Amino acid sequence: MEFFLTLIQVLDSTIRLATPLLLACLAGLYSERAGIFDIGLEGKMLMAAFFSAAVAAVTGSVWLGLLAGIASSLVLSALHGFASITFRGNQLISGVAINFLASGMTVLIAQSWFQQGGRTPSLFGGGRFEPINFPLAETIDGVPLVGPVYSELLSGHSILVYAAFLMVPLTWWVLYRTRFGLRLRAVGENPAAVDTAGVSVVGLRYAAVAICGVLCGVAGAYLATALQAGFVKEMTAGRGFIALAALIFAKWRPWHAMWACLLFGLLQAIALRFQNIDLGGLIIPVQVMDALPYILTVVILAGFVGKAVPPRAGGEPYVKER
Amino acid sequence: MEKMPKWADVVLIPVISLLLATILSAIVILAIGEDPIEAVSLMVTGALGSTYGWGYTLYYATNFIFTGLAVAVAFHARLFNIGGEGQAMLGGLGVAIVCLSVQWPHWSIALLAACAASMIFGAAWAAIPAYLQAKRGSHIVITTIMFNFIAAALLNYMLVNVMRPQGSQDPATARFPEAVHLPTFQSMFSTAENVMFRGAPANISFFVALIACVVVWALIWRTRLGYEIRAYGHSETGAVYAGISPVKITVVAMLISGALAGLMAINNVMGEAERLVLNSTEGAGFIGIAVALMGRSHPFGVFLAAILFGFLYQGGAELALWTSIPRELIVVIQALVILFTGALDNMVRMPLEKLFLSFRKGSA
Numbered sequence: 001m002e003f004f005l006t007l008i009q010v011l012d013s014t015i016r017l018a019t020p021l022l023l024a025c026l027a028g029l030y031s032e033r034a035g036i037f038d039i040g041l042e043g044k045m046l047m048a049a050f051f052s053a054a055v056a057a058v059t060g061s062v063w064l065g066l067l068a069g070i071a072s073s074l075v076l077s078a079l080h081g082f083a084s085i086t087f088r089g090n091q092l093i094s095g096v097a098i099n100f101l102a103s104g105m106t107v108l109i110a111q112s113w114f115q116q117g118g119r120t121p122s123l124f125g126g127g128r129f130e131p132i133n134f135p136l137a138e139t140i141d142g143v144p145l146v147g148p149v150y151s152e153l154l155s156g157h158s159i160l161v162y163a164a165f166l167m168v169p170l171t172w173w174v175l176y177r178t179r180f181g182l183r184l185r186a187v188g189e190n191p192a193a194v195d196t197a198g199v200s201v202v203g204l205r206y207a208a209v210a211i212c213g214v215l216c217g218v219a220g221a222y223l224a225t226a227l228q229a230g231f232v233k234e235m236t237a238g239r240g241f242i243a244l245a246a247l248i249f250a251k252w253r254p255w256h257a258m259w260a261c262l263l264f265g266l267l268q269a270i271a272l273r274f275q276n277i278d279l280g281g282l283i284i285p286v287q288v289m290d291a292l293p294y295i296l297t298v299v300i301l302a303g304f305v306g307k308a309v310p311p312r313a314g315g316e317p318y319v320k321e322r
Numbered sequence: 323m324e325k326m327p328k329w330a331d332v333v334l335i336p337v338i339s340l341l342l343a344t345i346l347s348a349i350v351i352l353a354i355g356e357d358p359i360e361a362v363s364l365m366v367t368g369a370l371g372s373t374y375g376w377g378y379t380l381y382y383a384t385n386f387i388f389t390g391l392a393v394a395v396a397f398h399a400r401l402f403n404i405g406g407e408g409q410a411m412l413g414g415l416g417v418a419i420v421c422l423s424v425q426w427p428h429w430s431i432a433l434l435a436a437c438a439a440s441m442i443f444g445a446a447w448a449a450i451p452a453y454l455q456a457k458r459g460s461h462i463v464i465t466t467i468m469f470n471f472i473a474a475a476l477l478n479y480m481l482v483n484v485m486r487p488q489g490s491q492d493p494a495t496a497r498f499p500e501a502v503h504l505p506t507f508q509s510m511f512s513t514a515e516n517v518m519f520r521g522a523p524a525n526i527s528f529f530v531a532l533i534a535c536v537v538v539w540a541l542i543w544r545t546r547l548g549y550e551i552r553a554y555g556h557s558e559t560g561a562v563y564a565g566i567s568p569v570k571i572t573v574v575a576m577l578i579s580g581a582l583a584g585l586m587a588i589n590n591v592m593g594e595a596e597r598l599v600l601n602s603t604e605g606a607g608f609i610g611i612a613v614a615l616m617g618r619s620h621p622f623g624v625f626l627a628a629i630l631f632g633f634l635y636q637g638g639a640e641l642a643l644w645t646s647i648p649r650e651l652i653v654v655i656q657a658l659v660i661l662f663t664g665a666l667d668n669m670v671r672m673p674l675e676k677l678f679l680s681f682r683k684g685s686a
Contacts, residue, residue: 039463039467079661082666083661083665083666083669084665087665087666087667087668087669087672088668089664089665089666089667089668089669090402090664090665090667091665092402092404092463093402093611093615093660093664093665094661094664094665094666096404096608096611096660096664097657097658097660097661097664097665098657099657100608100653100654100656100657100660101654101657101658101661103650103653103657104650104651104652104653104654104655104656104657105350105650105654107648107650107653108350108354108647108648108650108651108654109354111354111646111648111650112354112355112646115646118648118650238471241467241468241471244464244467245468248464285479285483287475287476287478287479287482288475288479290471290474290475290478291471291472291475291476294468294469294471294472294475295468295472297464297468298450298454298460298465298468298469298472301454301458301460301461301464301465301468302454302458302460303458303459303460308460310461
């Protein structure tokens with residue numbers, strides 16, 4: 001029974017840790033499916049984390065914080081679009097610049113705004129997303145097996161967690177069942193064909209980059225206002241890159257992205273709880289857990305276990321024929 | 323016909339980009355309520371106003387020359403090596419193993435061995451992404467990013483579980499023995515009555531970095547391999563048609579790139595810290611990207627850009643010491659430089675090309 005409760009707790013923390021990964025991963029999915037590589041997910045999340053926490057701390061309203069986070073992430077998205085779509089610059093270099101910009105600006109602004117060494121004041125009350133308890137969660141907690149699963153695992157997360165997981169079927173539906181989704185996927189594979197059909201390549205790509213910005217904004221806001229209570233320097237801690245890894249692991253598909261994010265979230269949850277794991281004499285150090293998402297991604301990229309093929313026009317600026 | 327004279331491409335565009343980055347940085351400083359003119363004068367006195375300041379500036383510059391050259395060599399083969407950070411970490415591991423496991427009679431022999439070890443370790447860390455790019459088509463940018471994180475985890479493991487001396491809480495190796503301490507600028511340039519570079523970490527590795535610049539220049543522009551690398555970077559199909567093997571060039575260019583990034587460890591690990599600590603690279607691998615972009619992938623340009631970034635780093639540290647502007651201002655400036663010289667290159671280039679074309683029409 002004790003093992004079962006531990007398991008539930010680890011899975012519960014898996015869901016919480018997988019949420020920012022999932023949001024950022026879906027963000028990257030829209031962008032990369034439209035042919036715009038985005039290694040700036042990390043920077044956008046970080047920027048959104050800061051502005052959501054800052055605005056929530058100043059106004060006391062977490063919803064205003066969320067909006068501010070999304071807006072700040074959208075500004076960076078616009079910059080990425082400007083550099084890589086309008087000026088046909090190198091998308092990877094633009095992403096690197098965005099990561100540094102966010103990493104520097106957040107601390108700079110935090111220091112001049114709050115003078116707390118690059119962090120925001122701690123959030124409380126209306127400044128945070130509170131957990132939502134499902135009806136009857138207290139009552140059936142005592143029921144064996146079903147009780148803890150319902151009350152611990154499924155109930156008691158913030159609204160952003162449920163929103164993130166609802167985004168998965170929604171993304172699937174948008175990509176595979178709408179005209180916009182078809183065009184979005186086409187623009188990432190063969191922009192010339194989309195152009196010939198009379199649809200604006202630039203418009204579609206900007207739309208994709210904007211969706212990416214919104215989702216990264218929500219991911220960042222979740223980190224600073226739901227998972228933790230306030231912003232600290234470099235709080236994304238490489239999550240943007242793990243999301244990128246998950247995206248490749250999922251081969252740019254929404255449902256697979258969810259499973260990949262849950263897997264990587266589970267690894268984080270285990271590393272957080274157990275440190276070094278003793279498997280009957282064989283000790284797995286915590287660093288293996290830290291490195292595992294990246295190692296798995298390299299293995300997938302190498303194509304030894306099912307090849308990951310990115311969208312064909314990814315990373316290539318589109319030059320209209322004259 | 324070239325759209326622009328060569329000097330405009332090599333000098334004018336980087337200078338304009340730098341100017342734009344400077345103006346934006348000044349606006350940022352104004353926005354947080356500080357005086358940009360005063361900030362610049364503080365940075366100049368702090369970084370260039372004394373031999374002590376120069377000692378730090380050149381120490382940072384040494385790191386950036388190595389990582390800048392690493393990124394530049396890969397750029398010539400049109401490969402984006404974002405993994406300089408991880409390769410430099412592994413280089414540090416190589417240096418630490420060499421310095422701690424052998425009783426070296428003299429620092430000069432130890433330096434040669436450390437150079438070799440750091441280059442081998444750095445190159446080895448670049449080898450797997452290079453092979454995967456060449457043979458399996460895995461995108462080198464993604465694999466090198468992943469290898470940065472794997473390197474960090476590996477280093478963490480080695481320092482916490484393997485190389486930490488007994489009884490120490492600190493995740494770091496033991497201090498290197500006295501015999502392998504490199505001569506600093508202080509010991510090299512001071513006279514009995516006049517002490518120069520007092521306490522600054524600049525050391526003999528700076529001259530190794532200068533040699534590396536010359537060697538890379540000769541390699542890229544004076545050897546057959548360099549020609550093949552440039553040809554491949556210019557046009558892959560053209561290179562294949564000329565009988566140049568893409569697999570060979572990708573792997574060789576990345577090995578050289580990784581070796582250069584690894585070589586940085588003789589400066590920061592052997593020259594400065596004199597032991598291997600966590601996060602010893604301090605992001606220098608990423609600054610190499612900005613340095614290579616600004617230096618237009620030419621060793622001389624890399625040298626100049628590295629000095630500039632050395633100045634920014636030391637100046638930024640002084641700024642953080644004397645004003646309320648945090649060190650992160652440098653990260654912002656670095657981001658703006660990467661943005662303007664890299665991603666927004668066309669924004670500067672397009673109007674300039676139009677301008678030169680209209681001049682030419684006017685004179686013809």
